[in-house]
Amino acid sequence: xxxxxxxxxxxxxxxxxxxxxxxxxxxxxxxxxxxxxxxxxxxxxxxxxxxxxxxxxxxxxxxxxxxxxxxxxxxxxxxxxxxxxxxxxxxxxxxxxxxxxxxxxxxxxxxxxxxxxxxxxxxxxxxxxxxxxxxxxxxxxxxxxxxxxxxxxxxxxxxxxxxxxxxxxxxxxxxxxxxxxxxxxxxxxxxxxxxxxxxxxxxxxxxxxxxxxxxxxxxxxxxxxxxxxxxxxxxxxxxxxxxxxxxxxxxxxxxxxxxxxxxxxxxxxxxxxxxxxxxxxxxxxxxxxxxxxxxxxxxxxxxxxxxxxxxxxxxxxxxxxxxxxxxxxxxxxxxxxxxxxxxxx
Ligand SMILES: [Zn+2]
Numbered sequence: 001x002x003x004x005x006x007x008x009x010x011x012x013x014x015x016x017x018x019x020x021x022x023x024x025x026x027x028x029x030x031x032x033x034x035x036x037x038x039x040x041x042x043x044x045x046x047x048x049x050x051x052x053x054x055x056x057x058x059x060x061x062x063x064x065x066x067x068x069x070x071x072x073x074x075x076x077x078x079x080x081x082x083x084x085x086x087x088x089x090x091x092x093x094x095x096x097x098x099x100x101x102x103x104x105x106x107x108x109x110x111x112x113x114x115x116x117x118x119x120x121x122x123x124x125x126x127x128x129x130x131x132x133x134x135x136x137x138x139x140x141x142x143x144x145x146x147x148x149x150x151x152x153x154x155x156x157x158x159x160x161x162x163x164x165x166x167x168x169x170x171x172x173x174x175x176x177x178x179x180x181x182x183x184x185x186x187x188x189x190x191x192x193x194x195x196x197x198x199x200x201x202x203x204x205x206x207x208x209x210x211x212x213x214x215x216x217x218x219x220x221x222x223x224x225x226x227x228x229x230x231x232x233x234x235x236x237x238x239x240x241x242x243x244x245x246x247x248x249x250x251x252x253x254x255x256x257x258x259x260x261x262x263x264x265x266x267x268x269x270x271x272x273x274x275x276x277x278x279x280x281x282x283x284x285x286x287x288x289x290x291x292x293x294x295x296x297x298x299x300x301x302x303x304x305x306x307x308x309x310x311x312x313x314x315x316x317x318x319x320x321x322x323x324x325x326x327x328x329x330x331x332x333x334x335x336x337x338x339x340x341x342x343x344x345x
Contacts, residue, residue, distance in 0.1 A: 010030050012029045017049075019041070019043075019044060021042060025056050026047070031060060051111070064111065072098050076098075076115070175187070181329070185302075187231055197300075211300070258298060271338040302321070
């Protein structure tokens with residue numbers, strides 16, 4: 001299986017699936033995403049087993065999609081991916097004009113479990129966070145919908161590599177996806193604060209995950225905490241033009257020089273811009289324009305640490321990791337909101 005995966009051998013598609021422990025995602029053998037270290041890969045004979053072990057389906061190779069998939073299946077899968085928490089009952093299905101018996105047959109045939117079992121499996125990743133927050137194990141088992149402690153325990157260990165009890169003493173980086181007018185963002189936070197905010201299509205994202213794992217030396221798992229919820233609310237107000245200063249705590253480990261640059265970025269007021277030269281002067285090293293540009297590009301907390309407010313001396317935009325279209329949008333948003341005299345936050 002490892003050889004077939006490394007070679008991207010399409011003849012093995014459907015014969016096995018693989019889960020990537022560091023991202024919690026499972027894939028087909030031919031997934032085009034960058035291949036993880038072999039020690040972080042787990043193999044499963046069926047998509048069902050990958051799901052039960054707590055892995056989420058990959059958005060690139062879409063391991064749950066079948067060629068003959070009816071549109072209502074795609075809708076249901078998308079709904080569960082958006083938010084696996086709400087229970088979708090037979091009554092809910094009927095209200096949408098979907099026959100529960102058809103749903104049951106389809107999920108059993110394609111994924112080896114009922115629709116209800118499918119959504120239960122998708123809720124597991126949330127349980128990790130709950131346990132770390134110190135909530136009683138009984139509640140976590142109940143919330144994630146597992147019928148027995150041992151079933152929960154086994155699935156948990158296969159996914160996260162240690163037992164629910166041990167996880168209480170470990171930190172982790174929790175990842176959440178957030179919507180924005182500029183496309184989805186991925187945000188990460190530790191117990192101390194937000195450490196990542198990136199456009200989720202950004203090519204650098206995988207490298208950023210790797211840096212985060214290295215810098216924090218903790219697992220990166222899907223989930224949320226109060227910092228991520230604060231960020232979500234603040235971003236909404238920022239994009240509505242009613243928030244000028246973020247208050248969410250930030251964690252941004254880096255070199256001494258990077259820290260000077262990032263802290264300088266945090267002093268650029270809303271709606272204003274600085275040139276790379278001004279930024280270099282601000283960190284007390286007017287000649288280090290290129291190094292300042294590089295540190296600016298290494299900023300891991302887009303928007304909140306406003307690297308988009310740095311432009312070329314000539315007035316043109318310069319570069320932006322999330323793409324120039326987005327940089328222009330953010331600058332226009334801030335200028336327009338300021339002109340309209342929206343209440344400052
Ligand atoms: Zn994939």
